[in-house]
Amino acid sequence: MVRTPPLPVRDTSAPRALSPMLTRLAEERATGVLVREYGALHLVEGRVVYAESPLAPGLDVLLTAHGTLAAAAWQRAAAAAEGPLHAAELLLASGLLPAGALELCHLDALYDAGYFALAPSSTPGRFRYDGAPRTGPLPSVPVVALEHETLRRRLQLHRLWPDPATDTAPLIRADPPPGARAAGPRGSGARCRWPGRATGGAVAAGGAGSRVPARPPGPRAAGRCGARRRSGTCPVCCSAPGRSTRRRTARPDGTAPARPRVTGRRPAGVRPRAAAPRPRRRPAARRRPPGCRGP
Amino acid sequence: MPGIDECLLEAMRLPGARGAALVDWTSGLALGTVGEAPGGDHEAAAAEAAELARMAAEHGTFTARGEDRPPVEDVIVSNADSYHLLRFVDTSFDSSVFLHLWLGRAEGNLALARIRLGEMAARLVLG
Structure with missing residues (x-):
């Protein structure tokens, strides 16, 4: 043999x-x-x-x-x-x-x-x-x-929200809350950089599981979401962190899902488990997605 | 016109300076470091200082009124042994960095350091 x-x-x-x-x-x-x-x-x-x-x-x-x-x-x-x-x-x-x-x-x-x-x-x-x-x-x-x-x-992106689908979901500009002024360095326009830059809006949609859009080509978007930044359509940039904001993700068929209300703070002492597959509360809720700052 | 390294070296000439870093507060990445690191690790120090900077800059409680001014200039932390001075660098381009200066408490002059660091931050991006 x-x-x-x-x-x-x-x-x-x-x-x-x-x-x-x-x-x-x-x-x-x-x-x-x-x-x-x-x-x-x-x-x-x-x-x-x-x-x-x-x-x-x-x-x-x-x-x-x-x-x-x-x-x-x-x-x-x-x-x-x-x-x-x-x-x-x-x-x-x-x-x-x-x-x-x-x-x-x-x-x-x-x-x-x-x-x-x-x-x-x-x-x-x-x-x-x-x-x-x-x-x-x-x-x-x-x-x-x-x-x-x-x-x-990559690790930080994963901690923000463990589902990679949220990293590439198309973002829609949020309606700014009445009277809200985005804190953040001036003169930056719709700046959206770094992990969560492209992810934040989708993350903020809160439990994006049921409305995950088709994954567009390209890797997890953890760099600058340049197009959004340039066109000023990044929802994350356009809302004041720490305040109540509403953000949406688009469905693949173009319809907008119901807009969940996301509050910018989580109770003191509550720390999300990074490994949780779908945390009920937005993991990084107390911070806006890093890199995004208001206009 | 100073670059990043020259700026950090200049900061280290301040009395009592132990270490300095230029940190991107959106990502927590240290773009330049010099001298000692608080806690012995520049990378960890940058990430933790970035968290503090982000909290100050992103929450309306601490930010200045008015649209055309930087929300926060400095964050100052003092402890029994040292001072930490974070100076936001106000840029005309898309950037989110601050200078982090670690000063020994016995030799450091916080008021002087604050003024000088502000001048260095301006020269770094304006030339």
């Missing part, structure tokens, strides 16, 4: 890196662009210098959305440079932007786009080597740090 050896199978029980290829590229201090399903990471000598994703607003959007930088100035720099990162460096060199402001936007954009780029994907990533490593003045991030932050955001 011939005994055939078992076929090798991937051990899915062991924790794996977000992207084994990225880990290897970091170890070999590679320079180039890693293109994955939901975004791309630009590496220089194994460090992430720039990240882009269609699901997160880029550096240009962050800089020009509220007039920090004139859109024409960005376009001029972008035309003269190769890629947004070099355009930003041009702007820095020309003194059009303060270093601190640019670094802040750069890191915000990098971590947000990096989150999506490292989302689980159904297609293998591709890496294009670039022979000319060049480090610029803007800060770069170790691969390990980006992976760590991505995992932290």
Whole structure:
């Protein structure tokens, strides 16, 4: 009797890196662009210098959305440079932007786009080597740090509401409560960032189980909900935290569900169990979804 | 025009400064750290300080009146051993960060630190 050896199978029980290829590229201090399903990471000598994703607003959007930088100035720099990162460096060199402001936007954009780029994907990533490593003045991030932050955001999303369907539910602008003024830093417009950015509205719908919309393409949206932010239609941004607000999710058929009333506070001492499959009370009710702030 | 690192190093020159960090209060991510961390862990300190900042900024009780001003400037915590000063950075772009300065109580001058940190926060984003 011939005994055939078992076929090798991937051990899915062991924790794996977000992207084994990225880990290897970091170890070999590679320079180039890693293109994955939901975004791309630009590496220089194994460090992430720039990240882009269609699901997160880029550096240009962050800089020009509220007039920090004139859109024409960005376009001029972008035309003269190769890629947004070099355009930003041009702007820095020309003194059009303060270093601190640019670094802040750069890191915000990098971590947000990096989150999506490292989302689980159904297609293998591709890496294009670039022979000319060049480090610029803007800060770069170790691969390990980006992976760590991505995992932290995933965990926080899960804690906010364990059902992933709420992370991608379409959001509808809430009716602001009469006389309510959203607290939050000024000048931000409908800003909606970070875990719960895209999730908060759906989370706030309270027990979204019966009205979970069809899952749109894309990973769990834990970065900026850029489109909503830009168009000012994020319900989470448009309501004052800590106050009674009403939010809705849309059904796939376009009808709006009954609007549950969500109060922004939970009784003192009540802490939700993160692992509860469908808590009766909104788990993160005492905080608004991080990143969303009022207009 | 200072970047994040220069800003934090400048904060560390204040008398009694033990550590400083620039933290995104929406995510709890430390975008830059320098010196010691309260509790020994910069990441945990950033996450916990972000919770405190968020509570202050998001609840109407603590926010300033008027639409065109930042809701909160500082959050100050004192204990028997040290001061914690959180200074919100008011930006024209979408951002939600604060400077967190940890001061030794014996050497630190809270009033001076508050004024200086406010100036640093403005220079960080205005140049």
